[in-house]
Amino acid sequence: MQTVKLEELNEHSFQEANIDKIIMAIGSTENHGAHLPYGCDSFVSYDLAHSVASGLENTVVAPPLWFGMSGHYRHKPMCISLSDDTLIKVLKEMLESAIHWGINKVLIINGHDGNIAPIEIAARQIKIEHPEFCLAVLDAWWITAGNLLPKNTFEVWNGMGHGGEGETSIGLAMFPELCDMSRAQGMIPEMDSNVKLIWNFSELTDFGASGAPEKATAEKGHKMKDVLVDYIVDFVNRMDAQGWRYKIK
Numbered sequence: 001m002q003t004v005k006l007e008e009l010n011e012h013s014f015q016e017a018n019i020d021k022i023i024m025a026i027g028s029t030e031n032h033g034a035h036l037p038y039g040c041d042s043f044v045s046y047d048l049a050h051s052v053a054s055g056l057e058n059t060v061v062a063p064p065l066w067f068g069m070s071g072h073y074r075h076k077p078m079c080i081s082l083s084d085d086t087l088i089k090v091l092k093e094m095l096e097s098a099i100h101w102g103i104n105k106v107l108i109i110n111g112h113d114g115n116i117a118p119i120e121i122a123a124r125q126i127k128i129e130h131p132e133f134c135l136a137v138l139d140a141w142w143i144t145a146g147n148l149l150p151k152n153t154f155e156v157w158n159g160m161g162h163g164g165e166g167e168t169s170i171g172l173a174m175f176p177e178l179c180d181m182s183r184a185q186g187m188i189p190e191m192d193s194n195v196k197l198i199w200n201f202s203e204l205t206d207f208g209a210s211g212a213p214e215k216a217t218a219e220k221g222h223k224m225k226d227v228l229v230d231y232i233v234d235f236v237n238r239m240d241a242q243g244w245r246y247k248i249k
Helices: 011-016 040-054 085-102 113-129 139-150 164-172 218-241
Strands: 021-026 059-061 105-110 134-138
Touching: 021 040, 021 085, 021 218, 040 059, 040 105, 040 164, 040 218, 085 105, 085 113, 105 113, 105 218, 113 134, 134 218, 139 164, 139 218, 164 218
Parallel strands: 021 059, 021 105, 105 134
Antiparallel strands: none
């Protein structure tokens, strides 16, 4: 198969490739500070999805979803947001489309925090309705990358933050031409490590970004991408080897 992008295939090439897995990249269109593009979350999730699919057999990547639940990031221009209910419905119908065509293995790669709850709800509902459907979600790559990399990889806040050190680093690795480091600035809020605060982003920072984006480097971004892609490719291969069944006798 010459391409792993679903939108570039046709009826013949799709059937010839014997596709049994689809990766869905979910992102957003919202402010990430003055230094990162609005489409950052979709660019990252789609890039990861493409790289993962390229390392797997019989796998394609669906076109990315450019809109998510972003209402909590509306204090700076520009943001185009879906409601939770709309996003849940969109995700369910995307998954149901895969099921209709006999593709029973889907991996969702999410790029935006506001999508985590809607993805969880949609995924749980689909799994209940279709018990044999095989579904996995990477819901927060920024946390996973921090867990997989050495603890001294990042200088501030373990790389966390919206448009912060980690997200800006992966942007510099994936789409450097869209990053303007001369405008990178953020703030580090006081956050409890055990109790989740429900916030609007204006409560955390005076800017469109939090964390320390000025500490970002392309080198850190490449490390993040490499460790994520390697891990997810290995995960999918392990799932294929055990038939996506978890109760191993």
